[in-house]
Amino acid sequence: IxxxxxxxxxxxxxxxxxxxxxxxxxxxxxxxxxxxxxxxxxxxxxxxxxxxxxxxxxxxxxxxxxxxxxxxxxxxxxxxxxxxxxxxxxxxxxxxxxxxxxxxxxxxxxxxxxxxxxxxxxxxxxxxxxxxxxxxxxxxxxxxxxxxxxxxxxxxxxxxxxxxxxxxxxxxxxxxxxxxxxxxxxxxxxxxxAVNLGKEVSVTTFKETISGRAMDIDEDGMLLVKDATGKIHRIVAGDVSLRK
Ligand code: ATP
Structure with a gap:
Protein backbone atom coordinates (compact mmCIF):
# COMPACT_ATOMS: atom_id res chain seq x y z
CA ILE A 1 0.00 0.00 0.00
CA ALA A 194 -15.30 2.92 20.55
CA VAL A 195 -16.92 5.98 22.11
CA ASN A 196 -20.60 5.15 22.08
CA LEU A 197 -20.75 1.55 23.28
CA GLY A 198 -22.63 1.26 26.57
CA LYS A 199 -24.25 4.66 26.01
CA GLU A 200 -27.82 5.73 25.30
CA VAL A 201 -28.05 6.59 21.63
CA SER A 202 -30.55 7.35 18.99
CA VAL A 203 -29.99 5.94 15.56
CA THR A 204 -31.63 7.24 12.43
CA THR A 205 -31.78 4.73 9.60
CA PHE A 206 -33.43 5.14 6.23
CA LYS A 207 -36.69 3.84 7.66
CA GLU A 208 -36.87 4.72 11.36
CA THR A 209 -35.28 6.24 14.44
CA ILE A 210 -34.36 3.83 17.20
CA SER A 211 -33.55 4.84 20.75
CA GLY A 212 -31.71 2.52 23.07
CA ARG A 213 -28.37 1.46 24.43
CA ALA A 214 -25.50 0.74 22.02
CA MET A 215 -24.43 -2.71 23.22
CA ASP A 216 -21.70 -3.91 20.90
CA ILE A 217 -20.80 -4.49 17.29
CA ASP A 218 -21.39 -7.96 15.91
CA GLU A 219 -19.21 -10.31 13.87
CA ASP A 220 -20.03 -8.30 10.75
CA GLY A 221 -19.31 -4.91 12.27
CA MET A 222 -22.99 -3.96 12.57
CA LEU A 223 -24.09 -1.94 15.60
CA LEU A 224 -26.35 -3.69 18.13
CA VAL A 225 -28.79 -1.40 19.92
CA LYS A 226 -31.12 -2.60 22.69
CA ASP A 227 -34.36 -0.64 22.96
CA ALA A 228 -36.54 -0.12 26.07
CA THR A 229 -38.51 -3.31 25.38
CA GLY A 230 -35.29 -5.34 25.34
CA LYS A 231 -35.37 -5.92 21.62
CA ILE A 232 -31.96 -5.87 19.91
CA HIS A 233 -31.77 -3.93 16.65
CA ARG A 234 -28.94 -4.67 14.24
CA ILE A 235 -27.98 -1.46 12.49
CA VAL A 236 -26.47 -1.84 9.06
CA ALA A 237 -26.34 1.87 8.21
CA GLY A 238 -27.46 4.92 10.08
CA ASP A 239 -26.53 8.09 11.91
CA VAL A 240 -25.83 7.62 15.59
CA SER A 241 -26.05 10.36 18.17
CA LEU A 242 -25.72 10.27 21.92
CA ARG A 243 -28.91 11.00 23.88
CA LYS A 244 -28.66 13.50 26.66
P1 ATP B 1 -21.73 12.60 11.05
O1 ATP B 1 -21.91 11.27 11.70
O2 ATP B 1 -20.57 13.41 11.59
O3 ATP B 1 -22.95 13.41 10.84
P2 ATP B 1 -21.34 11.18 8.58
O4 ATP B 1 -20.54 10.00 9.03
O5 ATP B 1 -22.67 10.96 8.09
O6 ATP B 1 -21.24 12.35 9.60
P3 ATP B 1 -19.31 11.84 6.76
O7 ATP B 1 -19.64 11.25 5.48
O8 ATP B 1 -18.22 11.21 7.55
O9 ATP B 1 -20.62 11.96 7.48
O10 ATP B 1 -18.95 13.39 6.62
C1 ATP B 1 -19.83 14.39 6.16
C2 ATP B 1 -20.21 15.33 7.28
O11 ATP B 1 -19.11 15.69 8.09
C3 ATP B 1 -20.71 16.65 6.73
O12 ATP B 1 -22.11 16.61 6.58
C4 ATP B 1 -20.28 17.69 7.77
O13 ATP B 1 -21.23 17.79 8.78
C5 ATP B 1 -19.06 17.10 8.38
N1 ATP B 1 -17.80 17.60 7.79
C6 ATP B 1 -17.54 18.01 6.54
N2 ATP B 1 -16.26 18.30 6.36
C7 ATP B 1 -15.64 18.07 7.54
C8 ATP B 1 -14.30 18.16 7.99
N3 ATP B 1 -13.29 18.54 7.20
N4 ATP B 1 -14.07 17.82 9.28
C9 ATP B 1 -15.03 17.42 10.10
N5 ATP B 1 -16.31 17.32 9.73
C10 ATP B 1 -16.62 17.62 8.46
Missing amino acids: GRNIDYHEAVDSTNQTAKEMAEREFAEGTVVVAEMQTAGKGRLGRKWNSPFGTGIWMSLIVRPPIAPPDAPKITLLTAVAVAEGIVHETGMKPGIKWPNDVLVNGKKVCGILTEMKADMDRIHYVVVGMGINVNDQNFPEEIRETATSLQIETGSRMNRARIAASILNDWEKNYQNFLSQGFAPVKDGWKNY
Whole structure:
Protein backbone atom coordinates (compact mmCIF):
# COMPACT_ATOMS: atom_id res chain seq x y z
CA ILE A 1 0.00 0.00 0.00
CA GLY A 2 1.24 3.45 -0.84
CA ARG A 3 4.26 2.40 -2.89
CA ASN A 4 2.49 3.96 -5.84
CA ILE A 5 1.36 7.48 -4.96
CA ASP A 6 -0.74 9.47 -7.37
CA TYR A 7 -0.31 13.07 -6.24
CA HIS A 8 -2.51 16.00 -7.30
CA GLU A 9 -2.70 19.66 -6.41
CA ALA A 10 -6.48 19.62 -6.77
CA VAL A 11 -9.12 17.04 -7.69
CA ASP A 12 -12.92 16.93 -7.46
CA SER A 13 -12.59 14.15 -4.94
CA THR A 14 -9.82 11.66 -4.34
CA ASN A 15 -12.42 8.86 -4.28
CA GLN A 16 -13.65 9.89 -7.73
CA THR A 17 -10.09 9.95 -9.14
CA ALA A 18 -9.32 6.61 -7.50
CA LYS A 19 -12.47 5.01 -8.95
CA GLU A 20 -11.56 6.22 -12.44
CA MET A 21 -8.07 4.75 -12.03
CA ALA A 22 -9.43 1.46 -10.72
CA GLU A 23 -11.70 1.23 -13.78
CA ARG A 24 -8.76 1.72 -16.13
CA GLU A 25 -5.97 -0.36 -14.63
CA PHE A 26 -5.03 -2.87 -11.98
CA ALA A 27 -4.04 -0.22 -9.52
CA GLU A 28 -4.20 -2.18 -6.27
CA GLY A 29 -2.30 -0.46 -3.48
CA THR A 30 -2.27 2.89 -5.27
CA VAL A 31 -2.94 5.89 -3.07
CA VAL A 32 -4.46 9.01 -4.58
CA VAL A 33 -3.63 12.15 -2.59
CA ALA A 34 -4.49 15.78 -3.22
CA GLU A 35 -3.66 19.10 -1.63
CA MET A 36 -7.32 20.06 -1.97
CA GLN A 37 -10.65 18.63 -3.09
CA THR A 38 -13.07 20.89 -4.88
CA ALA A 39 -15.97 18.51 -4.26
CA GLY A 40 -14.89 16.34 -1.32
CA LYS A 41 -17.59 13.85 -0.43
CA GLY A 42 -18.92 12.30 2.75
CA ARG A 43 -21.52 9.60 3.12
CA LEU A 44 -24.97 10.05 1.58
CA GLY A 45 -23.75 12.76 -0.76
CA ARG A 46 -22.69 15.03 2.11
CA LYS A 47 -19.89 17.50 1.57
CA TRP A 48 -16.40 17.12 2.98
CA ASN A 49 -14.52 20.34 3.69
CA SER A 50 -11.03 19.92 2.16
CA PRO A 51 -9.12 23.20 1.76
CA PHE A 52 -5.67 23.48 0.18
CA GLY A 53 -2.75 22.14 2.15
CA THR A 54 -4.37 21.64 5.53
CA GLY A 55 -5.35 18.01 5.64
CA ILE A 56 -4.68 14.53 4.35
CA TRP A 57 -7.16 13.91 1.58
CA MET A 58 -6.40 10.46 0.25
CA SER A 59 -7.99 7.35 -1.21
CA LEU A 60 -6.60 3.83 -1.49
CA ILE A 61 -7.49 1.33 -4.16
CA VAL A 62 -7.70 -2.32 -3.13
CA ARG A 63 -9.15 -5.50 -4.58
CA PRO A 64 -9.89 -7.57 -1.49
CA PRO A 65 -10.63 -11.27 -2.01
CA ILE A 66 -13.75 -11.08 0.17
CA ALA A 67 -17.48 -11.26 -0.45
CA PRO A 68 -19.22 -7.95 -1.22
CA PRO A 69 -21.28 -7.94 2.00
CA ASP A 70 -18.01 -7.98 3.97
CA ALA A 71 -16.83 -4.67 2.50
CA PRO A 72 -18.16 -2.50 5.39
CA LYS A 73 -15.63 -4.24 7.63
CA ILE A 74 -12.96 -2.37 5.68
CA THR A 75 -14.46 0.90 6.86
CA LEU A 76 -14.08 -0.15 10.49
CA LEU A 77 -10.55 -1.42 9.84
CA THR A 78 -9.71 1.97 8.35
CA ALA A 79 -11.08 3.87 11.34
CA VAL A 80 -8.85 1.74 13.59
CA ALA A 81 -5.79 2.47 11.39
CA VAL A 82 -6.46 6.22 11.53
CA ALA A 83 -6.91 6.08 15.30
CA GLU A 84 -3.66 4.13 15.68
CA GLY A 85 -1.82 6.55 13.41
CA ILE A 86 -3.03 9.45 15.57
CA VAL A 87 -1.89 7.69 18.74
CA HIS A 88 1.54 6.95 17.27
CA GLU A 89 2.10 10.46 15.91
CA THR A 90 0.51 12.62 18.60
CA GLY A 91 0.10 10.49 21.74
CA MET A 92 -3.53 11.63 21.96
CA LYS A 93 -6.24 9.05 22.50
CA PRO A 94 -8.83 9.29 19.72
CA GLY A 95 -12.30 7.78 19.74
CA ILE A 96 -14.30 6.09 17.01
CA LYS A 97 -17.99 6.79 16.57
CA TRP A 98 -19.74 3.96 14.73
CA PRO A 99 -19.18 3.34 11.98
CA ASN A 100 -16.70 5.73 10.48
CA ASP A 101 -15.91 8.93 12.37
CA VAL A 102 -12.66 9.40 14.25
CA LEU A 103 -12.91 11.96 17.04
CA VAL A 104 -10.43 13.75 19.25
CA ASN A 105 -11.84 15.27 22.42
CA GLY A 106 -15.33 14.57 21.12
CA LYS A 107 -14.87 16.42 17.82
CA LYS A 108 -14.49 14.96 14.37
CA VAL A 109 -10.96 14.88 13.03
CA CYS A 110 -11.46 12.29 10.29
CA GLY A 111 -14.21 10.95 8.05
CA ILE A 112 -14.02 7.78 5.98
CA LEU A 113 -15.91 6.99 2.82
CA THR A 114 -15.69 3.46 1.41
CA GLU A 115 -17.05 2.85 -2.06
CA MET A 116 -16.92 -0.29 -4.18
CA LYS A 117 -17.73 -1.86 -7.46
CA ALA A 118 -18.95 -5.42 -7.15
CA ASP A 119 -21.10 -8.15 -8.67
CA MET A 120 -23.23 -10.47 -6.62
CA ASP A 121 -20.27 -12.59 -5.60
CA ARG A 122 -17.10 -10.67 -6.41
CA ILE A 123 -15.60 -7.31 -5.58
CA HIS A 124 -13.93 -5.57 -8.52
CA TYR A 125 -12.42 -2.87 -6.35
CA VAL A 126 -12.85 -0.95 -3.14
CA VAL A 127 -11.86 2.67 -2.79
CA VAL A 128 -11.21 3.75 0.78
CA GLY A 129 -11.28 7.52 1.19
CA MET A 130 -9.97 9.28 4.27
CA GLY A 131 -10.16 12.93 5.11
CA ILE A 132 -8.01 13.86 8.09
CA ASN A 133 -7.93 17.42 9.40
CA VAL A 134 -4.31 18.04 10.27
CA ASN A 135 -3.28 21.70 10.25
CA ASP A 136 -6.65 23.41 9.96
CA GLN A 137 -6.97 26.37 12.28
CA ASN A 138 -10.59 27.14 11.60
CA PHE A 139 -13.61 25.63 9.90
CA PRO A 140 -16.68 26.86 8.05
CA GLU A 141 -19.60 27.96 10.22
CA GLU A 142 -21.65 24.74 9.69
CA ILE A 143 -19.02 22.49 11.24
CA ARG A 144 -17.27 24.88 13.64
CA GLU A 145 -18.79 23.20 16.70
CA THR A 146 -18.26 19.61 15.57
CA ALA A 147 -14.95 19.53 13.69
CA THR A 148 -11.38 19.76 14.90
CA SER A 149 -7.84 19.21 13.61
CA LEU A 150 -4.71 17.63 15.05
CA GLN A 151 -3.07 21.04 15.21
CA ILE A 152 -5.97 22.52 17.17
CA GLU A 153 -5.90 19.64 19.64
CA THR A 154 -2.13 19.32 20.10
CA GLY A 155 -1.29 23.00 19.78
CA SER A 156 1.43 22.30 17.24
CA ARG A 157 1.74 22.03 13.51
CA MET A 158 2.02 18.47 12.25
CA ASN A 159 3.84 16.86 9.34
CA ARG A 160 1.13 15.53 7.02
CA ALA A 161 3.39 13.13 5.09
CA ARG A 162 4.57 11.50 8.28
CA ILE A 163 1.05 11.05 9.61
CA ALA A 164 -0.17 9.69 6.28
CA ALA A 165 2.73 7.19 6.20
CA SER A 166 1.96 6.08 9.75
CA ILE A 167 -1.73 5.56 8.96
CA LEU A 168 -0.94 3.63 5.77
CA ASN A 169 1.45 1.38 7.70
CA ASP A 170 -1.20 0.62 10.29
CA TRP A 171 -3.76 0.19 7.56
CA GLU A 172 -1.67 -2.39 5.74
CA LYS A 173 -1.01 -4.33 8.93
CA ASN A 174 -4.71 -4.37 9.86
CA TYR A 175 -5.70 -5.34 6.33
CA GLN A 176 -3.27 -8.29 6.25
CA ASN A 177 -4.55 -9.46 9.64
CA PHE A 178 -8.11 -9.14 8.43
CA LEU A 179 -7.42 -11.20 5.30
CA SER A 180 -5.58 -13.91 7.24
CA GLN A 181 -7.55 -13.98 10.52
CA GLY A 182 -10.93 -12.49 9.70
CA PHE A 183 -12.79 -9.73 11.48
CA ALA A 184 -12.00 -10.69 15.11
CA PRO A 185 -8.75 -8.69 15.42
CA VAL A 186 -10.38 -5.69 13.71
CA LYS A 187 -13.31 -5.90 16.11
CA ASP A 188 -10.98 -5.96 19.12
CA GLY A 189 -9.04 -2.98 17.79
CA TRP A 190 -12.23 -1.10 17.05
CA LYS A 191 -13.69 -1.71 20.51
CA ASN A 192 -10.54 -0.25 22.01
CA TYR A 193 -11.50 3.14 20.59
CA ALA A 194 -15.30 2.92 20.55
CA VAL A 195 -16.92 5.98 22.11
CA ASN A 196 -20.60 5.15 22.08
CA LEU A 197 -20.75 1.55 23.28
CA GLY A 198 -22.63 1.26 26.57
CA LYS A 199 -24.25 4.66 26.01
CA GLU A 200 -27.82 5.73 25.30
CA VAL A 201 -28.05 6.59 21.63
CA SER A 202 -30.55 7.35 18.99
CA VAL A 203 -29.99 5.94 15.56
CA THR A 204 -31.63 7.24 12.43
CA THR A 205 -31.78 4.73 9.60
CA PHE A 206 -33.43 5.14 6.23
CA LYS A 207 -36.69 3.84 7.66
CA GLU A 208 -36.87 4.72 11.36
CA THR A 209 -35.28 6.24 14.44
CA ILE A 210 -34.36 3.83 17.20
CA SER A 211 -33.55 4.84 20.75
CA GLY A 212 -31.71 2.52 23.07
CA ARG A 213 -28.37 1.46 24.43
CA ALA A 214 -25.50 0.74 22.02
CA MET A 215 -24.43 -2.71 23.22
CA ASP A 216 -21.70 -3.91 20.90
CA ILE A 217 -20.80 -4.49 17.29
CA ASP A 218 -21.39 -7.96 15.91
CA GLU A 219 -19.21 -10.31 13.87
CA ASP A 220 -20.03 -8.30 10.75
CA GLY A 221 -19.31 -4.91 12.27
CA MET A 222 -22.99 -3.96 12.57
CA LEU A 223 -24.09 -1.94 15.60
CA LEU A 224 -26.35 -3.69 18.13
CA VAL A 225 -28.79 -1.40 19.92
CA LYS A 226 -31.12 -2.60 22.69
CA ASP A 227 -34.36 -0.64 22.96
CA ALA A 228 -36.54 -0.12 26.07
CA THR A 229 -38.51 -3.31 25.38
CA GLY A 230 -35.29 -5.34 25.34
CA LYS A 231 -35.37 -5.92 21.62
CA ILE A 232 -31.96 -5.87 19.91
CA HIS A 233 -31.77 -3.93 16.65
CA ARG A 234 -28.94 -4.67 14.24
CA ILE A 235 -27.98 -1.46 12.49
CA VAL A 236 -26.47 -1.84 9.06
CA ALA A 237 -26.34 1.87 8.21
CA GLY A 238 -27.46 4.92 10.08
CA ASP A 239 -26.53 8.09 11.91
CA VAL A 240 -25.83 7.62 15.59
CA SER A 241 -26.05 10.36 18.17
CA LEU A 242 -25.72 10.27 21.92
CA ARG A 243 -28.91 11.00 23.88
CA LYS A 244 -28.66 13.50 26.66
P1 ATP B 1 -21.73 12.60 11.05
O1 ATP B 1 -21.91 11.27 11.70
O2 ATP B 1 -20.57 13.41 11.59
O3 ATP B 1 -22.95 13.41 10.84
P2 ATP B 1 -21.34 11.18 8.58
O4 ATP B 1 -20.54 10.00 9.03
O5 ATP B 1 -22.67 10.96 8.09
O6 ATP B 1 -21.24 12.35 9.60
P3 ATP B 1 -19.31 11.84 6.76
O7 ATP B 1 -19.64 11.25 5.48
O8 ATP B 1 -18.22 11.21 7.55
O9 ATP B 1 -20.62 11.96 7.48
O10 ATP B 1 -18.95 13.39 6.62
C1 ATP B 1 -19.83 14.39 6.16
C2 ATP B 1 -20.21 15.33 7.28
O11 ATP B 1 -19.11 15.69 8.09
C3 ATP B 1 -20.71 16.65 6.73
O12 ATP B 1 -22.11 16.61 6.58
C4 ATP B 1 -20.28 17.69 7.77
O13 ATP B 1 -21.23 17.79 8.78
C5 ATP B 1 -19.06 17.10 8.38
N1 ATP B 1 -17.80 17.60 7.79
C6 ATP B 1 -17.54 18.01 6.54
N2 ATP B 1 -16.26 18.30 6.36
C7 ATP B 1 -15.64 18.07 7.54
C8 ATP B 1 -14.30 18.16 7.99
N3 ATP B 1 -13.29 18.54 7.20
N4 ATP B 1 -14.07 17.82 9.28
C9 ATP B 1 -15.03 17.42 10.10
N5 ATP B 1 -16.31 17.32 9.73
C10 ATP B 1 -16.62 17.62 8.46
